[in-house]
Amino acid sequence: MYRYDTYDQTLVDERVAQFRDQMDRYLAGRLGEEEFRPLRLQNGLYIQKHAPMLRIAIPYGMLSSQQLRALGSITRRYDRGYGHFSTRQNLQLNWPALEDVPDILGELAKVQMHAIQTSGNCIRNTTSDQFAGIAEDEIEDPRPWCELIRQWSTLHPEFAYLPRKFKIAVTGADEDRAAIQVHDIGLRLWRDAQGELKVRVLAGGGLGRTPMIGDVVRDDLPWQHLLTYLEACVRVYNQFGRRDNKFKARIKILVKALGTEEYRRRVDAEWAHLKDGPQTLTQAAVDAARAHFPDPERRAVPxxxxxxxxxxxxxxxxxxxxxxxxxxxxxxxxxxxxxxxxxxxxxxxxxxxxxxxxxxxxxxxxxxxxxxxxxxxxxxxxxxxxxxxxxxxxxxxxxxGMANPTVGTLNDIICCPGGDYCGLANAVSIPIAQALQERFEDLDFLYDLGPLDLNISGCMNACGHHHVGHIGILGVDKKGEEYYQISLGGNATDDASLGKILGPSFYREDVPEVIDKVLKVYVEQRHDDERFLDTYRRIGLKPFKERVYA
Incomplete structure (x- = not known):
């Protein structure tokens, strides 16, 4: 995995020192709330419902055992003895004391970790396939390319204050396990008939208040131009993205408003100034990145x-x-x-x-x-x-307690922290997940259902990816009361789709029974070897709706 060089370490150490001084001035009253807010966000520090929340970067989801031990030590010393792994492959601390955050960042720097650009309107942690480098269906290991993107985007002076946050995902396999179609920029690495590596670039995907599937803006980008083309994509967004309304500030709104062809035209015009420039990748640069991800010295298994x-x-x-x-x-x-x-x-x-x-x-x-x-x-x-x-x-x-044989089943629930922690949430998420796990704990039943993604979000920000769950659950607020909206038919893989809302929302205590009715329709209606998503796409929403609201 990637190891810091002297430049990386110096940058992270200096950032810790900067923030320590900023925190000291804030606690002493020499920095106001509005002045301090962008400074803390640049270092992954949020003010949540009950306490600060610190989001720690785990680039493309890779950790060494030393780093994981350091995270355990930090949660003991500065939090409540646990952390939360998010859908962005990061770790969140939910209870750090404000004055301890510089010390936490200092501890992270000792093991080549940080919280830079895990919040704020900047390019966030680039995510990828958890099986990168070892998957049987892999065409190209995406990790070196993720690292090149990380180096390019970290503290990029032009992209520190984008209209809104910006997320990139990369896959290099036949099967998309990185959900590239629902990211601001999604990248698929592939090879043409001559074996040349190319990049398919999608733009304008995303979830949240206005979920959208990304559009292909470049199908066959030569690998040498990856960074310059990304720079052009983000420049166009930075220049033309809306800043007057944060709910319409993501790149997906810009691509939708302009149309894919016009967005592509503007990117190409910007790229003309960047193509073949200093950021053009060379074979030596790519080889240097690949050298950080060698195959381990595996013994032969008889x-x-x-x-x-x-x-x-x-x-x-x-x-x-x-x-x-x-x-x-x-x-x-x-x-x-x-x-x-x-x-x-x-x-x-x-x-x-x-x-x-x-x-x-x-x-x-x-x-x-x-x-x-x-x-x-x-x-x-x-x-x-x-x-x-x-x-x-x-x-x-x-x-x-980590051997639950339920990965990929209904009980492998994706869930945001919800109203138990997050100040933005309209409703709790965790108790819904726990109630569903208790209701549907029979393994034989789970296996009979087959692969099924159930995702829960506590608000429209969609941190639980409810839009792309085969079954999605969204917490909504109605006059101060918590209700839950159910959607069906979402999917985050190659044939990506957004779920459709089943109908009016439900009380919290009714959610397990509603899901039970949905599953019964599936079991009754499915053909042999059909997954839930297959059955839903064949019969549509109507049979589920009729059963649930009968």
């Missing part, structure tokens, strides 16, 4: 061990369930990627305790070359586990 693994899977039902749902194929025979579930009723989805962080760091050292991945589904991944060690890993995960 054929007998692979056979024994399959035999154990056949003989042990509990182990088989874990492997089927939480273990993913790998480009190297004899290795697998293992997803650690962070979905338990005792904790909010995505929450992990300091003790669990320490334990996972130890597991990463023993089983996966000291590396951990964060998924945008709010789970963790050990990416390089030999099959002859998966049973031992599974047993340890059982002890930690």
């Amino acid at each position: 054929e007998q061990a692979i056979a024994d693994f399959e035999r154990l899977r056949a003989d042990n039902r509990a182990f088989s369930r874990f492997v089927t749902n939480n273990v993913t194929s790998h480009k190297v025979p004899g290795y697998k990627a293992v997803t650690l579930s962070l979905k338990r009723r005792e904790h909010a989805p995505g929450d992990v305790t300091a003790d669990q962080m320490d334990a996972v760091a130890d597991l990463a050292d023993r089983y996966s070359f000291g590396e951990v991945r964060v998924t945008h589904e709010q789970n963790l991944v050990l990416s390089d586990v030999p099959v002859d060690q998966i049973e031992a890993l599974w047993q340890e995960l059982e002890t930690l």
Whole structure:
């Protein structure tokens, strides 16, 4: 994974010193609230419902075991002993004291971490496929390209105050596991018939108050021009994006207002000044980035061990369930990627305790070359586990409460912190997730349903990605009361779609029963081997609506 050079470390250390001085002046009353606000946002610090919230960057979702231990230590010393992994592959602390934040940033800098550009109207953390570099269907490892984008966008002097926040996602596989179609900019790496690497660029996607699927603005961009073309895309947005209304300030509104062709024309006109300029990528620059992501020195796994693994899977039902749902194929025979579930009723989805962080760091050292991945589904991944060690890993995960064999099922819920923490939320999210997990805990029932994405957001900002859940739940406010709106048919993968609202919203206590009725329609109506999304697209919204509102 990427390691800081002296320039990176100096930049992060100097940023910590800057913010320490800014915080001292604020606490002493020499900086007012309005003066301090942009300074704290530049360092990932929000003022939430009950306490400050600090969002820590995890570039493209990659952590070393050392970094994960540092996060565990920080949550013990400065928070309440746990953190929350978000859908942007970052970690959020919900209870830090304001005066401790500079010290937290100082601790992060010691392990090559920071909170720069995790908030504010700037280019945020670039996200990617959690199986980058090891996926069987991968065409190009997106991590070096994510790193090049990170270096280009960090403290970019022209893009510090964009009309609104800006999010980029990159995929390099046949299957889109990075939800590129619902980002401000989505990038797909692919190769033409001659084997040349090209980039498909999508713009204008996003969720929130006005959800939209991104449009292709460039299908075959040569890789050398990635940064200059991105610069042109963001420049056009920076110049023409609306600043008079924050609800209409995202790039998706600009692309929609101009039309894709006109937006493309303006980008091309801007790109004409940048193309072949100093930011044009060279093979040497790309090779340098790739050098930070070498394959680990994997031992050969004997054929007998692979056979024994399959035999154990056949003989042990509990182990088989874990492997089927939480273990993913790998480009190297004899290795697998293992997803650690962070979905338990005792904790909010995505929450992990300091003790669990320490334990996972130890597991990463023993089983996966000291590396951990964060998924945008709010789970963790050990990416390089030999099959002859998966049973031992599974047993340890059982002890930690991270072996729930429910990844990809109804109970693998994506959920924002909601009204329990967030001052923007209209309603709570976590109790809804917990009620659904309790209602639908039977594993045989979950497996019979098949793959099913259920996403929950506490407000229209859509941090829980409810628009692209097969089933989406949105908390809404009606005259001071919490209600919940249900949508069906969303999807974040290659055939992306936005969910359609089922009808009038529901009381909180009614949500589990409503979801039960929706699932019953699916079970009754599905054809053999149909997923929920397949059935919904075949029969439409009407049968679900009739059952729920009968």
